[in-house]
Amino acid sequence: MTVAPLVHFLLALALAPLLPGIINKVKAFFAGRQGPPVAQLYYDLWKLFGKGATYSQTTTWVFRLGPPAGLACAAVALAVAPLGSAPALLHFPGDLVLFCYVFGMMRFATILAALDTGSAFEGMGASREAAFSALAEPALFLALVVVCRETDSLSLSTMLPAVSAAKWAETGPALALAAAALFVVFLAENCRIPVDDPNTHLELTMIHEVMVLDHGGPDLGLILYAAALKMWTLGLLLAGLVAPVNTGRWWVDALVGLAGLAVVAVAAGVVESIMARLRLIRVPRLLVVATALAALAMFLVR
């Protein structure tokens, strides 16, 4: 039992780059293509970490600190998120606040690194990222309050394992609405369609991709890896909700949790394949809808 948190942490560090691969495979399946291999991100990371770097004369240490700081934040958030029924590496009542704010720090580092280039494109992406994440925050917190009320606990490591099939039978609608809100937050925070399009770089409508336009080499590698870890970590929240299995054997629960993560990735891929990106002006409404869903869930709890 005591090794479980560490095993999960290392597993996540090793397997996180698979999630974007799964999403891309799903998209390729819908498009009738073969698509890149599931392990494509590993090849990319290997290539990037072997490269040199090119920096703009405009940039300062802020630009160079952005990617390492971002990865450090993602790693700390991962240490708080549990997989299956075992607690996370770090857990205490209130850790969910740390979880959310560490992602805030990650965003802050990325935005400032983008602004450091003095490029209008990157400024544009940074501005949108700041705006949309600010609106996603209430939805995330409200969904967590629902789960917290449901399970009477303040720690991710006790509230997610406490969600069981019995809980779903009892207050299914509330949990479903909270999960829906979390899914919207998952898509927004991970820069997926319908909020952001991870495929193109230079369209003026892009958010995250345009923010990292000037990064290359190991810096880009750190950013891509941190993004994969973030997707894994936020996915764990959803997986904990939608895969409410608690057998008592941690490795079985962990496997179920991993399957849940894969389901989340497939769902993101399906959304990406069958939907178009929303017009930017509509994105705030989507995020407000997510908050409204979580608020509705609040009324259905208990």
Add this chain to the structure above:
Amino acid sequence: MMLVPIAIVLFAASGLAALFIASPRWSSAVGAGGAVAGAVAGLFAAFGCLLSGAAWRLDLAWSLPIGRLCLQMDALSAFFVAATLFLCGLAAVYGAGYMRSYAGRRLGPSWMFFNLLAASMTLVLTAADSVLFLMAWEIMALASFFLVVFEDEREDARRAGRIYLIATHLGVLPLLAMFLLLGGASGGTDFSGFTAGGAPGLLFLLAVLGFGAKAGFIPLHVWLPEAHPAAPSHVSAVMSGVMIKTGVYGLARALTWFGAPPPWWGWTLVAIGAVSGVWGVLFALAQHDLKRLLAYHSVENIGIIALGLGVGLLGVSYGSPTVAALGFAGGLLHVLNHALFKGLLFLGAGAALHATRTRDMDRMGGLMKRMPWTGACFFVGAAAISALPPFNGFISEFLIYVGAFRSAGLEAAQAAPAIVVILSLALIGGLALACFAKAAGMVFLGEPRAEEAARAHEAGWLMRASMLILALACALIGLASPLALELVAPAARVLAPAPGEAVAALAQASALLARVSAAAATLAVLAGGLWLWRGWLLRGRGVERTVTWDCGYARPTARMQYTASSFAHPMIRAFGALLPTRAKVTPPEGLFPKESSFHSHTPDLFLERVFGPAFAGAARFFSRLRWVQQGRVQVYVLYVALTALLLLLWKLR
């Protein structure tokens, strides 16, 4: 025990001495030196009281017919004194460097009022008698008024001073009423004898109004974004960082007199906190003026403090001491934290303003290369105020969040306000991050947008030293938060009704904070380690320097960068219903467009739509009474005689 009077005397004497010294250099040296000496003396007293837990009371001779000259220091006073004097001392050091730029001006009056402000704040925080308290309160208001109008040749400074003076004088009226009622109920002016009497609800409302006007609760905040930017930057730091906290102190102190709070008190504070927090940050987002932006953020942070106190009061009303302890501790710790990071940010803004001669963020940029120390300190402050780990802002918000989450799990009446607290904190957090990404990014990153910014230079060593100390304090509280809780816990226990249970709750909170700080330290170490690893990876490989990727456009200019206005635009548009932003656009026209321009401006909604019309109406009404005021002495003598006659008749009756 005598240290506090000594500190007050040191402030007053050195201020007075500075007034009579003609040389600006020596005047600054004496003024700042006295302020630092007084601050050190006061800090010794405050820390002594906080660490030993021994409260004291001092009665001195007093020759006025009402009131008494008595000072007291319990944990609550000591905590506020500690925060206040720490910032005052550092701001004085900074001011000694900053005021050099006002060459050829007499600095004596400025130092006298600065030291008088420090002395009066200390007196406000330690007074144990309502007459003494109100006198100190008025000295504080007047001293800061004269500091606001320091550059009185500027129309905007005079206007700011006028608005401030009116606001602060109106704000004292509810306080007078409150103290009169309290005095009537308890038969004295001494704090120790105060009881609420028959109408605690009315007293609570009066306290919220009077102290809220000083603290800057929306809609009583209108003076704040006018007055704080107009003053010299070290004064802005003190006013925004600690002077407005005397309002919070007053409210907290008053709560100890009013007895058991009914739930609607907590509700009121939560509502005020949510409105002030969200609206404050939205107004801040819409500003182009760096110091105005910071002033609006003070409104936001006062909102967060009110949320904390509201959570605490709700905990008391509903009988959950854990929630009460967490709420009060979080709110009070945020007082200290806000003093540190807001002080730091105002000092940093002052350095930037000093270097570029403008407060307009859209004319700055690229200062990080020219002012690396100031830039790094400002970034620490920006992360701290956005409540990001590993800095101190996160610690106090964490306590408030945990308090709110704890009550969110309870029955509906208690859960509803807690959910409001969580939602508003989450929204405020996201928007504050956006706002400070904007402020820090536009001022310090990218390329200079104007000639002055390109020629900027680093601040002097006095200024750098005080900013550095504040930045270190921000990091220290983030990384050693259980120690910070030790400081605030005695003050929180003064507010909590069941000290025994509060001790247990705070011990639990301390254990949580130890984990939070461990995580924060891990974060910092990890980021540093990855940074080194990245450097090691790049060792011996080709690292080139070139221009920012410009998508093939051959002639990029600094004017093509995103500006502060464009950065904030998506948020301003999303919350357009709450902001009276106006834009003046001259679009490019024709085949060969010549001049085109875009100006946007966000005035204060309440100043423009509420107070402006209200005061104009009052002016119209009172102008009808103008005929009373003739300008002839004979008529005035007649008034005096008539009044005397009426009084005589009334007495004879």
